[in-house]
Amino acid sequence: MLARLPARLRRALPVAVAVVVAVTGAVVWVAWPDSPAYTTEDATVTVRSGPNGxxxxxxxxxxxxxxDADGPVPAVLLAHGFGGTKRSVAGDAEDLAGxxxxxxxxxxxGFGRSGGQIHLDNxxxxxxxxxxxxxxxxxxxxISKDAPSDPKVGVVGGSYGGALALLLAAQDPRVDAIVPMITWNDLSRSFLPQSIGRDDIDGVFKKGWAGYFFGGTTGDPTCGRFAPDVCQAYLAMATTGRATSEAVELLRRSSPAPVLDQIKAPTLLIQGEADSLFPLSEADANARGIAATGTPVRVAWFTGGHDGGEGPASDRDRMRFLTAQWLDHYVKGEGDxxxxxxxxxxVAGFNALDRGLVTNGFSVDRYPGxxxxxxxQVTLSxxxxxxANPPGGNPAAISTLPGAGALGSVASAAGVAVDLPxxxxxxxxxxxxxxxxxxGAPTVSIRAASATGEAVVFVKLYDVDANGTATLPSGLIAPVRLTGLPATIAEAQPIMVTLPAIVRRIEAGHTLRVSVATSDQGYATPVEPAVYTVALGTGDxxxxxxxxxxxxxxxTAALWRWVLAALLAAVALALLVVVLIARRRHRRTDTSVHEEYADTPLVVxxxxxxxxxxxxxxxxxxxxxxxxxxxxxxxxxGAGKTTTLRVLMGLTQPSGGExxxxxxxxxxGSPVLSRLGALVEGPGFLPHINGTDNLKAYWQAxxxxxxxxxxxxxxxxxGLGxxxxxxxxxxxxxxxxxxxIAQAMLGLPELLVLDEPTDGLDxxxxxxxxxxxxxxxxxxxAVLVSSHLLAEVEQTCTHAVVVNKGEIVASGQVDEIVGDSPTVQFDVTDVDAAEAVLDRLDGVRSVAWDGNGGLVVDIDGSPRSEVVAELVRAGVGVNRVVPRRRLEDAFLALVGSETRGSGDR
Amino acid sequence: MAVLDGAATGYRPGRTLTIRSEWRRQASRRRTQLALAFMVLLPLVILAAFQFGGTGDDDNGGGEFSNLIELATSGGLNFTLFTLFVSAGFLLTVVVALFCGDTIASEASWGSLRYLLAVPVPRARLLAVKLVVALAYSAVALLTLAGTALLIGTLRYGWGPLRSTVAADIPAGEGLLRLLGILGYLAVGLLVVAGLAFLLSVSTDAPLGAVGGAVLLFIVSSILDQITALGGPRNLLPTHYSDAWLGILSTPVQSDDIVKGTISAVAYATIFWSLAFWRFTRKDVVS
Incomplete structure (x- = not known):
């Protein structure tokens, strides 16, 4: 089967098979499902809780x-974020199981298939x-244990789950370490923020985020799966835009803030920089509270958050590393x-390839707050x-888009912020x-006056580039509710506003702009229209x-740079080695002259x-x-003439011989080729230039x-004129x-090699x-002419070499080869009669038809005149008698009987 | 008369087919002239389009970088950047493939290759000279395109900072340096095409086959790169980092992908060129 395939195909087959195998392998490698490094076990666990348990x-x-566990392993309790289920943390669970x-x-x-109602981490x-x-x-x-009912366990969770980790660690000393991420310190401050250090009861209700969470559950048309007290608190705040003491009380009960001193589990706090729900200040408060009792605390920030999503891969990898290191030491007991x-x-910019964010990581040896x-200090003026405060808080400025998630990461970095004139x-x-x-958190001092004595304003810090494009870093703003304000600005006292903590490089040439606005879509503002006067406070x-x-x-970027340098060096070195080897090989080539042939133009x-x-x-x-x-x-x-000449010109490698x-x-490529002029397999010229230029271009080469x-x-x-x-x-x-032919003769080479030179000439x-x-x-x-035309060789050459089927069949002087020949061609009037006569003659060795009404006769030295006389005697008319030459004989003997070229062998 | 190696008087292997003579050989060709002329023409066409055409509203799929189009008329540097932006994907690929893919294959198809080898021009030298000249023409094409765009863009829209919304304005002086950096990276990225086209050029007698084959494989690689589901192996595709030059526009310059792209391009080009030399110095020239 294989043997019947054409030779080219047969040679290509291994290559094709190799390619197919490689491609298949690559596809399989990509598509092969990773064998999981863990087993899972679903269970519905009934727990008894509530105030009385x-x-x-x-x-x-x-x-x-x-x-692959041999023996008990430490455990991690993994809590999900608000609105999620155990499935939303499956990726993290697989990581940790790994x-x-x-x-x-x-x-x-209150979520998914679990029973009960939402009590907000109560x-x-x-x-x-x-x-x-x-x-x-x-x-x-x-599960491995510290004591009979005390498992080795860490608690990991983000947002809602992060607060649970903190609260659980405060309430249960069995927890060995916690990793709370993007979570709150004080839930009432998170939903009722105000940036001048006053009570939460006076906070500005963060209605955007609150509504996003509250609206997201099913069940009861009013309260969904929220517990009645939580629902009531929300409804009261959302209706009036003001907090009640009950609501503040409820939110604070769900906060780690009051119980931080009871947390003894080492805590890794991870907080997002693009987070308008739980800003960096929440983690800061947690860190200070927990560290106050001597519990180990570590803080890390990344560029994601509730607005920014999980951040770019570099951030995710850093967080994953920190988490693993923390748990390994404090839960598993491994590692320093x-x-x-x-x-x-x-954030350093956008990635050109995947359009995501590019971030640069930094570290200092301790958390500075x-x-x-x-x-x-930067002076403002x-x-x-x-x-004006718009009635009903509409239209409102925009700073962030709660719940936009990863979409918000690009939006907040590029800036969606809009202020209204x-x-x-x-x-x-x-x-x-x-x-x-x-x-960190910038601070600015302002003064304000209001006819009503009250004002709600939002203080923002913009980074303005040279073109005037203003960017609100991470879309973060500082809401402020001011009370007891004077009616005129002259009487107003300076108020220190702590702006949200940001991480940003303000480039040289940029300006800073502190903006004070009366409305924001994310917050509940006074319904009544009012006019405030705002000025800079102390210090400007x-x-x-x-x-x-x-x-x-x-x-890894630094590593890649080394790889690049190494690659370039390797390429340069390899090039040098190749050149050196080539030189050496060149020097070693046999340049000795074969003395015997030193004066012979060509010996094959x-x-x-x-x-x-x-x-x-x-x-x-x-x-x-x-x-x-x-x-x-x-x-x-197809006799092999052209192949011989190709080898002679250095175009193909001979398989044997010299x-x-x-x-x-x-x-x-032998230098001696320069003494050889050649025309092989037809002319080869640059078609777009003229004859002279072609000759010049060739000579230049x-x-x-x-x-x-x-x-x-x-x-x-x-002779082209x-x-x-x-x-x-x-x-x-x-x-x-x-x-x-002219090109071949340029420089009058000592050996001229011409392949079918008269082809196409008149x-x-x-x-x-x-x-x-x-x-x-x-x-x-000397001249070597190849031809398949007898006459040409005969008339042009002094010597001839006859090749057929790749072998020499005759060689020598043309005169010798041509010489007198024993065969004669007769043109006769009656071919049949003549043949009969000739067959009878003693001297005649063979008679053959030449196909044109003539006979080719080998008379073996008998005088031609006698043969003619015999024919005439027999009544056969002889029109022509032509002696045949041996060259032609040799030629015809080889090819005459077979018109197929030897190339068809 | 004959020196030790038996060569004709005046023959030195190192003097055959000089870079100059090969440069002239290629310069006289219509395709060289047309390709370079088009490099001058394209910025003019773009300028005319901006002058007389309406404003398009498609964002070209560039995401945050789409504003390159809107900013194209804000100055000479931005005009040049836009010209490079639209030609980087396909036009420059074709031009480089043309210069590098056609160089050996066209000699083979004319039959003049065997006469060069019979001069004899040593095969490695023939390849090296052809490669150097093809790369030089590619560089000239790139510089002509950028130079023309910069010239007419500056004449028409003035000399100003390089603008983009991915980063702050870059002052004109530094902007010019960044532009040169972009040109440099584009040139490095095109080495892959140059290598592939050159390898095909020594493997076939059909110049169009070599040029078209290189462009085709480049397009296939680009298409595969669009399929994000392929995951990690995409990083190995020769075109994966072809857009990394956009990182030069941000402040500070994002060089990570540029470094990786350079590694990829240099590795591929080295492999292709090595194969080309290995093949050509051994093959039987039967054309």
Whole structure:
């Protein structure tokens, strides 16, 4: 089967198979499902909780167990964010299970398939549920334990789950470590923020975020799955836009703030920089509260958050590393104690390839808080201005889009912030001389006056570039409710406003703009219209915290730079080695002159050429071209003439045998080729330039002096007249052929090799060509002409070599070969009669028809006159008697009986 | 008369087919002239389109970088940037593939390759000279395009900072440096096409096959790169980092992907060129 395929295909087959295997392998490698490193176990766990610990509810749980565990493993209780279920943390659970932890993911009460109502991480409900789950873990044999009912366990969770981790650690000493992420310290402050240090009861209701969460549940048309007290608190605040003391009380009960001193579990706090719900200040408050009792605390910031999503891959990797390190040391008991260093990252721009954010990570050896390690003052200016509070809070300025998630990350970085004319005022700085890397909460002092004595304003810090494009970093604003204000600005007292903590590089040439606005879509503002006057307070400055000694966190980027440098060096080195090896090999090549042939233009010995597909074009060819000779290489089409000449020109590698040109062994590119002029397989010219330019371009490529070219002689030989100035594209075949012969003769090479030189020439030109070639061979030069035309070789050459089927069949002087021949051609009147007569004659060895009404007769030396006399005697008329020559005989003997070329062997 | 190696008087392997003579050989060709002329023409066409055409509202799929189009008329630097932006994906690929893919294959198709080899021009030298000249023409094309765009853009829209919304305005002086950086990265990225086209050029006698093949494979690679589901292996595609030059526009310059893209381009080009040399110095020239 295979053997019947064409040779080319047969050779291509292994390559094709290899490609198919490689592609299949790659696809399989990509598509092959990773075998999970864990097993899962779903269970509905009934826990008893509530204020008296006797209210049973069912919790939907999944336990992930590492597959390759030998013996009990430490556990991680994994809590989800608000609105999620155990499924929304499946990715994290798989990660942690891969690290060797038994992970208990569960759906909190009020969500998904778990029962009960939402009490907002209430210590009697959600936190007690989690305590019962710790009991459940303690009962499992797969979990390692500190004491009989005390499992080795860490608690990890984001947002709603993060607060649960803090509250659980405060309530249950069995928790060994916690990693609360993007969560709150004080829920009442988070939903009722105000940035001048007053009570939450006076906070500005964050209606955007509150509505986003409250509206997101199903069940009861009014309250969904919220517990009645939570529902009432929300309805009261959302209706009036003001907090009630009950609501503040309820929210504070759900907050870690009051119980931070009871947390003994080492805490890794991860907070997002793009988070208008739980800003960096929440983690800061948690960190200070927990650290106050000596519990180890570490803080890390990343560029995501409730607005920014999970951040770019570099941030995610850093958080994953920090979490694993924290749990490994404090829960598993492996690895050194994590350092106390504080790491954060800053948005550097957009990734050109995936359009995501690019961030740079930094670290300092300890957490500096929101005030930074130092501050920088930037002077603001601007007169007192009047701003209007829109009735009903509409239209309102926009700072963030709650719930937009990852979409918000690009939006907040690029800035969606919109301020409305007439509703805001701003105070601006001069362009900065040098860039400032802000990391922390800036502060600014303002004064305000209001006819009603009250005002709700939003203070924002914009980064304004040289074109005037203002960016509100992370979309964060500082809501402020002011009371007891004077009616005129002259009497107003300065008020210190703490702006939200940001991480941003303010470039040199940018200005800072502090803007004070009366409305914001995300907040409930007074319904009544009012006009406020706002001015800068003391100092006229904004204070920017900076962190000194920040070290950039090394990334793989530096590694890639080394890889690039190494690659370039390797390429350069490899190039050098290749050049050196080539030089060395060149020096080692046999340049010795074969003395015997030193004066012989061409000696071909036992030449053999077998092509890659197994076809033997030349099997054994021997011949010599001496100075002064015109040698004809004669043979039918496909006899191996052209292949011989190709090898002779260094175009193909011989499979065996040797060629010597003036005693130098010939290999492709041998310098001795420069003494050889050639026309092989037709002319080859640049079609777009004229004949002269072609000859010049060719001679230029030889790099030899122009004087050696003998241009005029060559041009004369071409005999193209004015046509030599026409583009070669327009030449006839014969004209190109003549130009090619001229090109071969440029520099009057000592050996001229011409392949079918008369192809396309007309008879006078052929005659001229014969003269030229004969003349050329004088002066010690030599010519090798290949042809399949007998007459041409006979008339042009002094010597001839007859090849057929890749082998020499005759060689020698043309005169000798041609000589007198024993065969004669008779043209007779009656062929049949003549044949009969000739058959009878003693001297005649053979009679054959030549196909044209003639007979070819081998008379073996008998006088022709006698044969003619015999024929005439027999009454056969003889029109013509032509002696046949041996060259033709040899030729016909080889090819006459078979018109197929040997190429068809 | 004959020196030790038996060569004709005046023949030195190192003097055959000089870069100058090869440069002239290519310069006389219509395709060279047309390709370079088009590099001058394209900025003029874009300028005319801005002058007489309406404002398009498609964002070209560039996301945050789409504003390059809106900012194209804000100054000479931005006009140049826009010109590069629209030609980087396809036009420059075709031009480089043309210069590098056609160079050997066209000689083979004319039959002049065997006469060069019979001069004899050493094969490695022939390849090296052809490659250097093809790369030089590619560089000239790139510089002509950018130079023309910068010239007419500055004449028409003035000399101002380089603008983009991914970063702050870049002052004109530094903007010019960034533009040169972009040109440099584009040139490095095009080495892959140059390598592929050159490899095909020594493997076939059909110049169009070499040029078209290189462009085709480049397009296939670009299409595969669009399929995000392919995941990690996409990073190995030669075109994966072709847009990384956009990182030069941000402040500070994002060089991570540029470094990776350079590694990828250099590795691919080295492999392709090595194969081309390995193949050509061994093959039987039968054309």
């Amino acid at each position: 006797n209210e049973p509810i069912e919790l939907d749980t999944t336990l992930y167990l590492p597959a 690290l060797g932890y038994a992970v208990l993911a569960y759906t909190a009460r 210590p009697d409900y959600e936190v007690r549920d989690a305590q019962r789950l710790l009991d459940w873990l303690a009962a499992r044999p797969e 104690a994590p350092s106390n260093s504080f790491t954060w990252s800053r 929101l005030g930074g390690t130092a501050t920088q 601007g007169p007192p201005q009047m701003i 007439g509703q805001h005022t701003h105070f601006e700085s001069e362009p900065l001389d040098a860039a400032i890397d802000v990391a 400055t904004v204070t920017l915290p900076i962190v000194e000694g920040a070290e950039p966190i090394a990334t 010995k036992h030449l053999r050429k077998e092509y890659a597909d197994g076809f033997v074009a030349v099997s054994d060819v021997d011949f010599t071209v001496e100075r002064g000779q015109v040698v004809g290489l004669l043979g039918p089409n 060629i010597f040109v003036f005693g130098h062994r010939l290999v492709p 030889t790099g030899r002096p122009l004087a050696d070219a003998h241009f005029d002689e060559a041009v004369d030989i071409a 004015d046509s030599i100035h026409r583009k070669v594209r327009k030449y006839s075949h014969g004209m190109k052929q003549r130009l090619a 008879p006078p030109q052929i005659a001229e060509m014969r003269r030229v070639l004969k003349r050329y061979a004088t002066d010690g030069r």
